[in-house]
Amino acid sequence: MPMPNSPDTAKGGGWSLPDNWPAASRAKVRAMLTAPGQPFEMETVAIDGRPTRVWKNAPASLRAIALAACDHGDALCTVYNEERVSYDSWFRATAALAHHLRDAGVRKGDRVALAMRNLPEWPVAFFAITSIGAICVPINAWWTAQELAFGLSDSGSKAIICDIERWDRLNSNEDSAPLPEIRIVSRAAEPVKGAERLEDILGHTDAWADLPDRDLPEAEIAPDDDATIFYTSGTTGAPKGALGSHRSLCTNVLSSKYNLAFAPLRRGEMPPAPERKTVLLVIPLFHVTACSAAMVGYFVSGHAMVFMHHWNAEEAMGIIEREGVNLTGGVPTIAWQLLDHPARKNYDLSSLELITYGGAPAAPELVRRIREEFGCEPGSGWGMTETMATVTGHVAEDYLNRPDSCGPAVAVADLKIMSADGTEELPVGEVGELYAYGPMIAKGYWNRPDATAESFIDGWMRTGDLARLDEEGFCYIVDRAKDMVIRGGENIYSSEVENVLYEHPAVTDAAVIGLPHQQLGEEPAAVVHLSKGQSASEEELQQWVGQRLAHFKVPVRIVFTDEMLPRNANGKILKKDLRALF
Template sequence: MSQTGSGHTNSDGAGGSSPSDWAAHSLEEVRAMLTAPGQPFEMETVEIDGRPIRAWKNAPESLRAIAMAARAHADAVCTVYEGERISYDAWFRAVANLAQHLVDCGVTKGDRVALAMRNLPEWPVAFFAITSLGAICVPLNAWWSAEELAFGLSDSGSRMLICDKERWDRIGDAARNLDGLEKCIVSRAQSPLEGASRLEDIIGSSDAWAGLPDRDLPDVSVAADDDATIFYTSGTTGSPKGALGSHRSICTNVLSSKYNLAFAPLRLGEMPPEPEPKTVLLVIPLFHVTACSAAMVGYLVSGHTMVFMHHWDVEEAMAVIEREGVQVTGGVPTIAWQLLDHPARDNYDLSSLELITYGGAPAAPELVRRLHEEFGTQPGSGWGMTETMATVTGHVGQDYLHRPDSCGPPVAVADLKIMSADGSEELPTGEVGELYARGPMVAKGYWNRPDATAETFIDGWVRTGDLARLDEEGFCYIVDRAKDMVIRGGENIYSSEVENVLYAHPAVTDAAVIGLPHQQLGEEPAAVVHLSKGQNASEEELQQWVAARLAHFKVPVRIVFTDEMLPRNANGKILKKDLRGLFTGAG
C-alpha cells in the first residue's frame, strides 16, 4: 500500500513557507537532541543483509517482545468493539492460549498463517499469537473477492487460515480445495462449520478471555531479523506481490511514531509531554501496514485503548468519539473530510480530539488548515508504503501547517534520495525524480518473487515508484506517482487488473483506467473504453461486469466511451495523461 498524506504538489512546492520565523531549532538540532546517547531515540548501527544500517537502539526486539511488554498494562482497556471491552490482561490470555493451540496444531517457526477479518478484537489476538511463535502472519485484504483471497492463500503457501464468518462465507468453498491449507479457524460463527473450527471453541468469545488460563507464550526464540509478516501490495502489472517484513521492520515503527510526536514540540523549543495512554478510534483496516504497523503495534506498547467500529459511518463515529472520549483518530483523508463536513457535527462533543493523523491517499493543504482551525487539533501525516512497512517520514504540528504540501522529513533512522529515471544518478536538491528510501523498516523483498525483488530492492534501498523532490532541509514533496496506481481512500487499485477484467468483456477492445481527483477519497477509478465494431455495452453493464469479478472499491465510478482506439506512444503505451480531459465536467 502507498501511504501518503501530502497530496500532489507542483514541482515548485508552492504553498509552504519558511519556518525560520517560528521554529526555535533546526531539523538537525532537534534530531541531535532526540538521538543523543542515553536518549530514548538513541541510534546504533546494525547489519541487515550484510549492510550497515542505522536503527533505533531501544526498539523492541520482536513482536513477541511487544506482546509480553503489553501484558504489563493489565487491567487497562485494550480494545473496544461495540459492547465488548477487553482488558490487556484478557487480550494477552487470549494471545497465549491461541498461540499454544497453534503449536498443538503443528505450527512452527517460518510457517505462514493467513489472517482475514474485519477490525475485531480477535484480529490483534490472532496477529500476535501467530508472530509470537516466529510464524509468518499473512494479513489478507478483507475486501478482496473469493478469487483474490484464494490467490493470497495459495501464493503465500499458508498452512492455516484464521478468519471471521463473513470471510469464511466468501472463501470457504475454495479454501477446502486449496493444496497445503491444512486448517481453518473461524470467529463469530454461531453454529458448527464444515471444514473449519470455531475460534470460540478454542479460546471462547471475547467476554470469556479474562477467564482463560494465565499462561506464558510458548517458548520460541524470535530474533529481530526473522520473518514476521507478508502484506500484499498492489502493483501496476500482474498479480499482487507479498512484501516480506521482519520483526525489526515492523517494530521500528514503534519508535518512529513516537519520534515524530516528540519532534514537533522540540521544534518550538518546548519539551515533549510525558507519554500517557490515549483512546484511539482506529477505523482503517488492520490488514494495511498503516493500521497494523504504524498504529496498532505502537498502541499496544503505549497501553492505548483501540476502539473499533463494525463499519465506517461518520455520524456513528462522532457518537463514539463523544462516548469514549476519543483523543486520536484518522487513517485516511476521507475520514477527516467527513468529520469536518458532516451537517450533524455540531450535535456531538468532539472536544476530546487532540490529534487527527492520516496517510494512504493524497490530502489537500486545505484539509490541514481546517482541521487546525475548526477542531483545534494537531494534524499529522506521513509517507510510507507496504514495502517500507509504513512510516518513513512524519509531519506533525507547525511543520505541517507551514508546509501542508509536504509529507515531512524522514525519521532519523531513514534516508531518502531522488534518483534519475534510469536509476543511474542521484539528483540535486529540488529536482524531481524517483524517490528511493532506506532504513531498518524496509521489507526484505517480495515473497517468492526474486525478479520483482531485484527490480525494486536495490543495495538496501527500495525504489518507491513515486516522483518526488527534497528541499534544502530534507522535507519530502510527493509530486506524482510513477507507478500506474490509483489510490482510493487508502485502497490501492492497480490499473492493469481492472483493465484486464474490462478487456475480458466481449464488447471491449481497448481500455484504460486512471484516477480522478476526489476531495475526500483522494482519487476514484475511472475508465476509458473503446468497443469493438458492432458491439454495444453501457456504463452500468461494464460496472456490473467488474463488480462481479473484483472487490467493490476497484469498480470504475465513471466509464467514458471513445469512438477511436486510445492514444499511444511509439512503444505502444497508452498515454493516460491525454485521457483525463475526457472526464472534464463529467459526473
C-alpha cells in the same frame, strides 16, 4: 534567496507562522532526540550485510512487544460495539491461541493467513502467530473469493484464521485451491463444517478474562527473522507479498513516537510524559498503516483501540464523544467527512488531540481546517507496503508550514532522488524517482526473486513515486511512476482493472485513470473502446468488474470512445489526454 516552502516564507493553506516559531532547527531537535542515553538513540547494525542505522531502544521482536503489553493489566485494550477487552484479557487469549496453534503443528516460518474485519480477535491472532515465530499473512478482507484464494495459495499458508464472512466468501468459490489444513473461524453462530470455531478455543470476548494465566510458548526469535507478508498489487496486476521482519515492524514503534516528539521541541517545549490514549482505529488492520504504523505501537503505549464494524461519520462522532477519543485518522477521507458532516455541531469532539493520515495526498485546506475547527494537531507521513509503513512524517507547525509535503525521513531512514535509469542521484529540488533505505524496509517479495531484484537494490527500495526533496530534507510526492489510483488510501492498480475489462468479449481497448475526489483523493474511471458490432453499457461493465474484483476497484464512471485510445510512439496509452473526456 529563500527557497519556496522554507520556514521563512511558507504559509500553508491560509495558515501563518507564529512569530516565535521555530524555537529550534530540525537539526538541533534531531540531535537532542538521538543523543546518547536518549529514547531515540541510534546504533549501526548489519542487516543482510549492509550497515544500517537502527533505533537502539526498539523492541527486539513482536513477541517482546506482546510480553511487555501484558504489563498494562486491566487497562482497556480494545472496544468493539459493547465488547470491551482489557490488556490482561487480550494476553490470556493470545497465549491460549498461541498454544493451540503450536499444538496443531504450526512451527517457526510457517505462514498463517489472517482474514477478517477489525475485530478484538484480530490483534489476538496477529500476536499469537508472530509470537511463536510463524509468519502472519494479513489478507485484504475486501478481496473477492478468487483474490482471497490467491493469497492463501501464493503464501503457502499452513493455517487460516478468519471471520465467518471471509469463510463464507472463500467457500463460495468453486474453483479455489484447497484451503489450508488448519482452519479457525470466528463469529460463527453455529458449528462450521471443516473448521474450528475460535469461540470454542477461547470463548467469547467477555470470557477471555477467565482463561488460564499462561506464558507464551517458548520461541527463539531474532530481530531480522521473517514476521509478516502484506500483499500489494503490482503494476502487472498480480499481487505481490512484501516480506517484513520483526525489526521492520518494531522500527515503526519508535519512528511514530519520534515524529510526535518533534513538534513540542520545535516550539521550545519539552515533550509531554507518555500517557495512555484512546484511538479510533477505522482503517483496516490488513494494511501496514493500521497494523505496523499504528496498532503495534499502541500495544507498547497501552492505548485503547476502538474498532467500528464499518465507517460511518456520524457514528464515529458519537464514539469520539462517548469514549473520549484522542487520536484518529488513517486517510484524509476520515478527516474530510468529520469536518463536513452536517451533524458535527451535535457532538462534543473536544477530546481530539491529533488527526493523522497517510496513503493519499491531502489538500492544504484540510490541514488548516483540522487545526482551526477541531483545535487539534494535523499529522501526515509517507510509507508503503514495501517499507512496512513509516518512512517520513511531520505534525503540527511543520505540517501546517508545508502542507504539500509528507515530511522528512525519520532519523533511521534515508531518502534519495534518482534519475529515471537509476544511475544518478539528483540534486536538491529536482524531481526523480524516490528511493528509501532503513531498517523498516521489507526483505523483498515472497517467492518473487525477479520482482525483488527489480525493486530492492542494495538495501534501497525503488518506490515508483516521483518526488523531490527540499534543502531541509522534506519530501514532496509530485506524481506516481507506478500506474495506480489511490482511493481513500486503497491502492488500485490500473492494469489490474484494465485486464478484467479486456476479458469482456465486447472490449478491445481500455484504460483506467483517477478522477479527483475531495474526500477520497481519487476515484477510478475508465475509457473503453468496443469491438465493431459489439455493445456494452456502463452498468454492465461495472457489474463485470464488480464480480471479479473488490468493490472499491470498480470504475465509478465509464466513457466509451469510437476510436482506439491515443498512444505514444512506444504504444503506451496517453492517459493524460483521456481526462478531458470526463
